[in-house]
Amino acid sequence: MRILMVEDEKYIAEAIAQVLRKNNYSVDLVYDGNDGLDFGLTGIYDIIILDIMLPKMNGIEVLKGLRKNGIEAPVILLTARGETEDKVNGLDSGADDYLPKPFHTDELLARLRALGRRKSELINDGILKYGDIAFNPQTLLIFCGNKESKLTLKESQLLELLIKRNGMITSKELIIKKLWGYDTEAEDNHVEIHVSLLRKKVNHLESQVAINAIRGAGYVLKIKEGD
């Protein structure tokens, strides 16, 4: 797996890269936003680790540039203390995860493993799978073991989005755009209502999958530990 790391604090970047290489990742390091965008646009990276505060061009702009040009590699944003606004901004601009600084390299490795693993668990014959649930977007039926439940259209769109986000955080903003379109009066509480309805159905199936709310950021599918 090839990783691009964009971080201007060179000694931190080198130290992290060393740990990643020891764990069998190929790592390319660049130290400013311009290079970050140039390297990222090559499209050769499986994951991009992107600091927000960077010389020449900040991380959010780099991220927007990548997404605008069709680069879909998962992006982990590195946020400093007090950059909550940037975090939300980043998730809305297409980041998949964020890691507040300072972090332990074990935490970063865990995130990377999770992002790598997710790729393989997705679609099979049009059936979406996540953890122990399977969902058929054609029939709106959701299965877990020998139980099944029928979703409404909005619930199914929501579940499909969360599954496709593949364990990454999905902002309310993005949910609104996906479920109701750009020109809409739908608000956060619409999202909350549909999440709560969907969560009830998933819980009813006694699934190990949970829809977790991440305060100030959005929602994420998690697989509960120990079944």
Ligand code: CA
């Ligand atoms: Ca920085």
